[in-house]
Amino acid sequence: MVVYDDYGVPVGAYSEPETLTHQAYRTARAFLIYQVNPVARKAIFGNKSRDWSWRSLFTLVKVLVVVWLATLYWGERTVFRDSIEACRWENWENWASDANPHRLIFVADPQLVDPHTYPDRPRLLNSLTVQFTDQYIRRTYSKIQQVLYPDSVIFLGDLFDGGREWSTTTTVSPEKQYRKYGDSFWLNEYDRFGRIFFDHWGDGGLLPRLGQPGKKIISSMPGNHDLGFSNGIQIGVRKRFNAYFGEGNRMDVLGNHTFVSIDSVSLSAMGEKDSQETEELWKPSMDFLSGAKEQKKKLVQRSLRVLQGLTPYPKFSHDIVPNTEFAKAVSPHSDDTITEFPTILLTHVPLYRAPGTPCGPQRERWPPTPPPKGQTTPLEKDDRNAIRVAAGYQYQNVIRQEISADIAKKIGGIGYAFSGDDHDYCEVVHKDYASAGSGIREITVKSISWAMGVRKPGVVLVSLWNPVDNHGASLLTEPGAPTIQTHQCLLPDQLAIFIRYGALFGITFLTLVLRAVLVASGKVTPAHQTDNSSPLLPTTEHGSSAKNEKADLSSHQHQSVVSHDSISSNSSMASERGKVQVRSSNARTRSVSPKAGHRLPSAHEKYSYPLVQHAGYYETPEDEDDRKGGKVWGTVSTKKLKPRKKGTALFWHEFVYSILRVAIVVFGWYFWLLKRW
Structure with missing residues (x-):
C-alpha cells in the first residue's frame, strides 16, 4: 500500500539525485563486472556475446x-634514408687518419619538368609529374x-628543361x-628552383666543418636546355640566365x-658557318680561355696568402706610373714562385672522344657488352x-674535337x-689532350631527376685532400699521390617504388x-554484421499500431508498484536482467504545462508512479495527428527489421x-608522409 503525505505525494518516492562521482563509479563498476563476469556479459548480449579474442x-x-x-613508410622514408646513408x-674515403678533406658534390641535369618536357601529355598528368619529380x-x-653535409655543391648545367624557350623582353621563342x-x-x-635547392641548402646546417x-654553392654553369646550343643561343636568354645565376x-x-x-654551349658556336655573326656568343668564353693560365696563377697566389692569414691582394706600392706605362699596369700579386694546384675542368657538354669509346661498368642504361669468350679485358x-x-636541334652530345683540344691546351x-x-x-680517360x-x-x-631516362638517379661525391706549404707544394708523403677520390652515389628508384x-x-x-x-x-561472416534478431535494447517508433498500443497499456496496468529504491538496487537488476520497463505515451516527461493545468493531485487520488511520471506536455500537431490516427508514441516497435543483403547486393556492399x-x-597516412617529408 502506498502512503501519501499531506500534499498527496507518495512517501519515499523521491531522493536526492546521484552525483557525477557516484554515476562514474557505477559506470566503472558495471564495466569491470562485464569484463570479468561472463554471466553478466551473456545477460547483456545474449548468446551472441562479442568476441574479444586475438583472432x-x-x-x-x-x-x-x-x-x-x-x-x-618504406617507399617514402626508409629507402631514401638507406640510399644516402650508404654513401x-x-x-669509401681512403685518406690518412689525420686527413681533413674538402668534400664536394656534383649535381647534374635537374631539368625541372615544365611544359617543354612532355608537350603532348594531358595537363593533369603533367601536373602530377611536376609534383612528384x-x-x-x-x-x-x-x-x-x-646526412652527407658537403662543404661545396656544384651544378653542371641544365637547371631547367625549357629555359631556352621562354621569351625575354628582347627575344621570342x-x-x-x-x-x-x-x-x-x-x-x-627560377623561384621554383630556389625553393628546391637554395631553400634546403642549409638543412644540415650552415656552419663550416x-x-x-x-x-x-655554385650554380652558374649553363646547359643547352638553359640557353640553347651553339648559334641557336639568343643573347637575351643568356643575359637573363647570367643575371640570376652568374x-x-x-x-x-x-x-x-x-x-x-x-x-x-656558347663556345661551341665558334667555327660554325655564321660564326662571324655569332661572335658575341663565343668570344667571352674564348677570351676567358686565353687568359686561363695567368688567371690560375693569380688565384693560387691569393689562396696561399689567405692560408697564411694574409689579405688576398698585396698592398699597392705608392709609385708614380708614367702615362706610357699606365696601360700595362696590373694589380700587384706576390712574385714568389708557386706550384699550381691540381686543375679540374667543369663543362656541361662532355669532351670529344672517338665513337664507341666505352663508358665503363657503372653506366646504367647500356652496360658494357660482354667480351668474346676467352677475352678477359673489356672491349x-x-x-x-x-x-x-651525334648532334641535333639545340644539342650536341660531345664538344667538337678541335674545341676540346683547344680547351685542354689553353x-x-x-x-x-x-x-x-x-x-x-660515364667514365673515360682522354690520353690525346694536354x-x-x-x-x-x-x-x-x-x-639527379628520375624523369630523365634513368631508373636510379645519382650524384657524384668528390673528396679533395691536398695539404700544401706556403708556395703551394704538396706535403703528401708519397710523390704523385692522388689528391682526389670520387664515388657515385645512387639515389632511389622512384619508378620501382x-x-x-x-x-x-x-x-x-x-x-x-x-x-x-x-x-x-x-562461407565468411561479414565483419560489420550485427545480430538483428536480438537487439541490445528494445527499439521504439513514433507511430506503432493501435493494437500494439493496447497491448502495451494492458500490460502496463498489471505491473506492480516499483519504488525508486527497488529500481536502483542491485538485486532488482540481477533479477530483471534483459528486461526493460516501457513507459506509455502519457508517462513522458516534458518541461511544458500539462493539459489539466498546474495543480497538485487531491489526497484521494491514487498513484502507482512518482509524481514526475505524470508531468504533462503541450501536444504538438504531430502528436495530435498520431493520436487521432490511433498511433501512440513510445511503444515497443514490432516493425520487421530490414532483410539482410544477399547475393550481388551483399558482395558489393562488403x-x-x-x-x-x-x-x-x-591515403591519410600517405598524404601525411608527403607533407612531412
Missing part, C-alpha cells in the same frame, strides 16, 4: 592496412645536406607553341684544387656502352674533368574481391565497405 585483431582488412602502412664519406629532387637533396611563355614564367621557374673555410666562365679554388668552369670499342657522338694541367648532359654515368699526368679522367655525372605500390594495390583489390565473394556465398576502410587509413 579479431587479425582480420584481412587490418592486415592489409598494416602492410600498406609499412610499405608506404657516407667514411664508407620536384618532391623527389627536393627530398633527396635535403637528405644529402642532412624559336618554337611557336612556347611563345606564350615569357619572362614571368621563367621567373616563376672544422678546418674548412666555409660552405659554398657568369658561366669562372674559376674557384676548393680544397687546394683549381676548378675551371667553361660555358661550353676497346663498345658502341652500346658509349656516349653516341687551361693546361687538367687532371680531372666533370660534365653532365648525358643523364647517365693534361697533367697520364691523361684527363672525365666523369659524366648522372641526372611506384611499381611496388601498384602491385600491392592489385593484391589488395583481388583479396578484397575474393573476401566479398566468400561473404556473399555465406567489397565497397572493405575498400573504404583500407583507403581512408592508407
Whole structure:
C-alpha cells in the first residue's frame, strides 16, 4: 500500500539525485563486472556475446592496412634514408687518419619538368609529374645536406628543361607553341628552383666543418636546355640566365684544387658557318680561355696568402706610373714562385672522344657488352656502352674535337674533368689532350631527376685532400699521390617504388574481391554484421499500431508498484536482467504545462508512479495527428527489421565497405608522409 503525505505525494518516492562521482563509479563498476563476469556479459548480449579474442585483431582488412602502412613508410622514408646513408664519406674515403678533406658534390641535369618536357601529355598528368619529380629532387637533396653535409655543391648545367624557350623582353621563342611563355614564367621557374635547392641548402646546417673555410654553392654553369646550343643561343636568354645565376666562365679554388668552369654551349658556336655573326656568343668564353693560365696563377697566389692569414691582394706600392706605362699596369700579386694546384675542368657538354669509346661498368642504361669468350679485358670499342657522338636541334652530345683540344691546351694541367648532359654515368680517360699526368679522367655525372631516362638517379661525391706549404707544394708523403677520390652515389628508384605500390594495390583489390565473394556465398561472416534478431535494447517508433498500443497499456496496468529504491538496487537488476520497463505515451516527461493545468493531485487520488511520471506536455500537431490516427508514441516497435543483403547486393556492399576502410587509413597516412617529408 502506498502512503501519501499531506500534499498527496507518495512517501519515499523521491531522493536526492546521484552525483557525477557516484554515476562514474557505477559506470566503472558495471564495466569491470562485464569484463570479468561472463554471466553478466551473456545477460547483456545474449548468446551472441562479442568476441574479444586475438583472432579479431587479425582480420584481412587490418592486415592489409598494416602492410600498406609499412610499405608506404618504406617507399617514402626508409629507402631514401638507406640510399644516402650508404654513401657516407667514411664508407669509401681512403685518406690518412689525420686527413681533413674538402668534400664536394656534383649535381647534374635537374631539368625541372615544365611544359617543354612532355608537350603532348594531358595537363593533369603533367601536373602530377611536376609534383612528384620536384618532391623527389627536393627530398633527396635535403637528405644529402642532412646526412652527407658537403662543404661545396656544384651544378653542371641544365637547371631547367625549357629555359631556352621562354621569351625575354628582347627575344621570342624559336618554337611557336612556347611563345606564350615569357619572362614571368621563367621567373616563376627560377623561384621554383630556389625553393628546391637554395631553400634546403642549409638543412644540415650552415656552419663550416672544422678546418674548412666555409660552405659554398655554385650554380652558374649553363646547359643547352638553359640557353640553347651553339648559334641557336639568343643573347637575351643568356643575359637573363647570367643575371640570376652568374657568369658561366669562372674559376674557384676548393680544397687546394683549381676548378675551371667553361660555358661550353656558347663556345661551341665558334667555327660554325655564321660564326662571324655569332661572335658575341663565343668570344667571352674564348677570351676567358686565353687568359686561363695567368688567371690560375693569380688565384693560387691569393689562396696561399689567405692560408697564411694574409689579405688576398698585396698592398699597392705608392709609385708614380708614367702615362706610357699606365696601360700595362696590373694589380700587384706576390712574385714568389708557386706550384699550381691540381686543375679540374667543369663543362656541361662532355669532351670529344672517338665513337664507341666505352663508358665503363657503372653506366646504367647500356652496360658494357660482354667480351668474346676467352677475352678477359673489356672491349676497346663498345658502341652500346658509349656516349653516341651525334648532334641535333639545340644539342650536341660531345664538344667538337678541335674545341676540346683547344680547351685542354689553353687551361693546361687538367687532371680531372666533370660534365653532365648525358643523364647517365660515364667514365673515360682522354690520353690525346694536354693534361697533367697520364691523361684527363672525365666523369659524366648522372641526372639527379628520375624523369630523365634513368631508373636510379645519382650524384657524384668528390673528396679533395691536398695539404700544401706556403708556395703551394704538396706535403703528401708519397710523390704523385692522388689528391682526389670520387664515388657515385645512387639515389632511389622512384619508378620501382611506384611499381611496388601498384602491385600491392592489385593484391589488395583481388583479396578484397575474393573476401566479398566468400561473404556473399555465406562461407565468411561479414565483419560489420550485427545480430538483428536480438537487439541490445528494445527499439521504439513514433507511430506503432493501435493494437500494439493496447497491448502495451494492458500490460502496463498489471505491473506492480516499483519504488525508486527497488529500481536502483542491485538485486532488482540481477533479477530483471534483459528486461526493460516501457513507459506509455502519457508517462513522458516534458518541461511544458500539462493539459489539466498546474495543480497538485487531491489526497484521494491514487498513484502507482512518482509524481514526475505524470508531468504533462503541450501536444504538438504531430502528436495530435498520431493520436487521432490511433498511433501512440513510445511503444515497443514490432516493425520487421530490414532483410539482410544477399547475393550481388551483399558482395558489393562488403567489397565497397572493405575498400573504404583500407583507403581512408592508407591515403591519410600517405598524404601525411608527403607533407612531412
